[in-house]
Amino acid sequence: MGGVVAGGGAYFSGASPPGITSRQTTQRYMKQLLFIASLLLGAGAARSQTSQSDGLLLHEQGHYDMALLLAAIFKKQVGILVLRRGTYSQQVRELFAGILQEIKQLEVQYDVETEHRKNAAAQLVWDQKIALLLRAAAQ
Template sequence: MLLKPAAMLGLFSLFLIVLSARPAFSQKNQIDRINLNWSMYKKLNNSNLPYIAYTAHRTLHQYRATQKGSQFSLVFKVGVSLDGQQSTVDLRRLATLGEEGKKNLLNHEQGHSDLAVIYGRVLYKSLTKKVYSVKNYQNEVKKIYDDTLKELAEIHARYDMETLHGEEQAPQAKWDLYFKKELKAS
């Protein structure tokens, strides 16, 4: 059977449409590095806090659930932002540091920020690769979120312990390489 040119064009067009079809719920989420500077911090004077600076972040997630017949899909969005009210610097104590000390301290705090971004990306990947049950998806999402933030808290503590809160430059340099590698990879 020979097809007329118009019919062949129609079949060819249908073939191209099928080849270029995209998944209905394609997911993409960009979490960019937050480049810190001291102006982003809440300024304190003469605080009784044990450290000169603290860096805090918020990791938020949201999702949209869609069900059509037996198909169930979740589309996620994850964001990481600096918490400007909880991120503090004691200006009096910061002034006691030389320029190199200020630079090193800000670099250490940048590491905490980089960890928040890296784990925001980990959270997004974990959320999007899971297959969820219709009846329990909210609890499943919450568990992934809670587990990821618990792991983030543990790695923040390990980072501070290994670097002595940024005072030990050799371990800090190793962590800096880790941050650079992870931020590029994810």
């Protein structure tokens, strides 16, 4: 029995799982996951602090960029994940949870090292590091 490729290249053995019937459905699901990730990581903070200093906005942009990093890594990893019939949902949840945990740890390190944007030199280093991580994840 052949497999069906759904969405981002994930391979399903047997029939497509319920709810994942087309590329459009998969894309809609990915958009929902990206939205959830941005909420979990507080990505909206950069938009809500327009009256704050440029330094604070730049720092909050780092948090937003980490939400984008989460999404990019997840998209890449789910695209190569071999999904098994009956456990695909758990596999995807576990993948997302693992990446989310790593990003949250990275965010804690980011806040500690930058002292929540007060350490300008560390902030510059982190800005470059985050940009590099985003570029690598997009490839």
